[in-house]
Amino acid sequence: MSTWLAIAGVSIVVFLLRASFILFADPHGFPPLFRRALAYVPAAVLAAIVAPGLLMPAGAIDVSLANPRWIAGLVAIAAAALLRHPLGALCVGLPALWLLQWTIG
Amino acid sequence: MTSRSEFLAGARDIAPMLIGTMPFGFVAGVAAISAGMSALEGMALSMFSFSGIAQLIVSQLIAANSPLIVTIAAAFVVSLRFVMYSAAMSPHLAHLDRRWRAALSFLMTDQSFALTVKHYGEAGDKSQRHWHFLGSALTLYVSWQAAVLIGIILGTNVPAAWSLDFAVVLSFIAILVPVVRTRANLAAALVAAAIALAAAGLPYRLALVVASIAGIAAGLGAEALHRRA
Numbered sequence: 001m002s003t004w005l006a007i008a009g010v011s012i013v014v015f016l017l018r019a020s021f022i023l024f025a026d027p028h029g030f031p032p033l034f035r036r037a038l039a040y041v042p043a044a045v046l047a048a049i050v051a052p053g054l055l056m057p058a059g060a061i062d063v064s065l066a067n068p069r070w071i072a073g074l075v076a077i078a079a080a081a082l083l084r085h086p087l088g089a090l091c092v093g094l095p096a097l098w099l100l101q102w103t104i105g
Numbered sequence: 106m107t108s109r110s111e112f113l114a115g116a117r118d119i120a121p122m123l124i125g126t127m128p129f130g131f132v133a134g135v136a137a138i139s140a141g142m143s144a145l146e147g148m149a150l151s152m153f154s155f156s157g158i159a160q161l162i163v164s165q166l167i168a169a170n171s172p173l174i175v176t177i178a179a180a181f182v183v184s185l186r187f188v189m190y191s192a193a194m195s196p197h198l199a200h201l202d203r204r205w206r207a208a209l210s211f212l213m214t215d216q217s218f219a220l221t222v223k224h225y226g227e228a229g230d231k232s233q234r235h236w237h238f239l240g241s242a243l244t245l246y247v248s249w250q251a252a253v254l255i256g257i258i259l260g261t262n263v264p265a266a267w268s269l270d271f272a273v274v275l276s277f278i279a280i281l282v283p284v285v286r287t288r289a290n291l292a293a294a295l296v297a298a299a300i301a302l303a304a305a306g307l308p309y310r311l312a313l314v315v316a317s318i319a320g321i322a323a324g325l326g327a328e329a330l331h332r333r334a
Contacts, residue, residue: 003146005173010163010180011153017184019210021191022198036328037321038189043290044297044320045183046281048313049158051298052305053274061302069271076275080282087125089279090272097271 068100106229108236115220115240122216125279126157126245127252128272133160134256135263136270140168144257151253155212155246158183160253161273162313175311182314190218197225201235209235212242215280288331293324 054073055061063070076093083092106114130151137147137160150160159180166176190213198206221238225231256263263269285291297320304312 002173003142003167004149006163006167006176007146007150007153009173009177010150010159013177013181014154014156014159014184014187015211017181017187018191018213019207020188021195022210022213023203023206025192025195033325035192037325038185038192040290040293040321040324041186041189041317043281043284043293043324044317045186045313046277046284047294047297047320048301048316049183050274050277050281051301052312053271053277055302056305059305069274072271073274073278076278077282080279084283086122086279089275089282090125090128093275093278094268094272097268101266101268 065104068097068104072097072100106233108233111233111236112240115224115237115242116244118220118224118237119216119241119244122220123245123248125276126216127248128269129157129276130249130252131256131259132269132273133157133164134253134258135260136161136164136256137253138257138260140164142167147257148250148254151250154180155214155249156184157249157273157276179313182317185317186215187213190215193222194218197221197231198235198238205235209238209242212239212246214242214245217242217245289324289327292327293320296320296323 050073054070055063055067057067057069065071072093075096076089079092080089082088133151134147137150138144142150142164150163154160154163162179162183163176166179171179191210194209194213198209201209217238220241221234224237225234281294285294297316299316300319301312301316304315306312307315
């Protein structure tokens with residue numbers, strides 16, 4: 001039951017955020033500081049998801065060779081920056097992780 | 106261009122991005138099953154929320170037995186970027202009726218937003234370009250649900266050695282890297298990353314909320330410093 005409530009609640013919240021300006025708001029109505037803050041949402045949220053995913057896959061910070069994910073992550077970041085293609089990180093990062101797992105494991 | 110040719114062009118333009126989104130959808134399907142959701146619940150979450158990041162967060166929090174309000178709050182924070190997208194799209198869609206605007210809002214994702222903003226920036230007749238938006242967004246919606254369904258069917262049978270969950274982190278890196286080319290965005294990302302690691306012990310994945318707010322504040326701070334200099 002609570003799973004269905006979570007599905008309903010999350011779906012409604014996500015829709016309302018997507019529709020916020022398109023459907024409801026006057027784009028000029030928000031305070032300037034709020035509008036400037038919105039510009040940093042993608043960088044902050046994505047970095048807050050990526051950093052633990054690379055550096056603490058098992059729940060504690062691990063920058064040793066036993067954790068191949070931070071190395072594969074650095075390779076993927078370099079690939080994304082140099083190739084400037086949306087698939088660069090995926091097409092280089094995942095094989096890099098497999099190679100590291102195979103070499104170390 | 107006619108409505109039909111705009112729609113087909115949108116579907117064609119989004120096609121290369123599906124190579125990135127479909128493995129992500131597959132992972133989201135696997136994550137829902139791994140979190141203990143039924144196939145119906147996992148599919149409903151995907152069809153009604155249509156957001157990979159929100160689906161993964163909800164799966165993680167349901168697996169961790171988090172309170173309902175925390176689950177919804179976390180989905181709110183990770184979806185705040187849609188407010189920005191919505192603000193950027195609204196002038197282009199203001200001439201459409203409410204039904205169109207509601208449908209396009211529901212279908213808007215990182216990919217179709219990026220594509221549509223670029224398309225509206227090009228010269229020429231713009232009157233039918235909402236069909237381009239619909240073509241790209243609907244193509245992504247159908248292919249996404251197919252990928253999630255495959256993930257739900259295969260569920261926990263996917264070998265762990267494939268490390269497909271890493272594809273999720275990589276797809277976030279792919280969006281993050283082009284964003285941090287400005288100094289203020291880089292500050293936002295570095296502070297958010299540091300706080301996310303330092304606060305990882307907080308319950309209910311509150312670290313994500315705290316780190317995001319700290320990162321946004323750092324971005325605003327760096328912007329203010331830069332302006333004063």
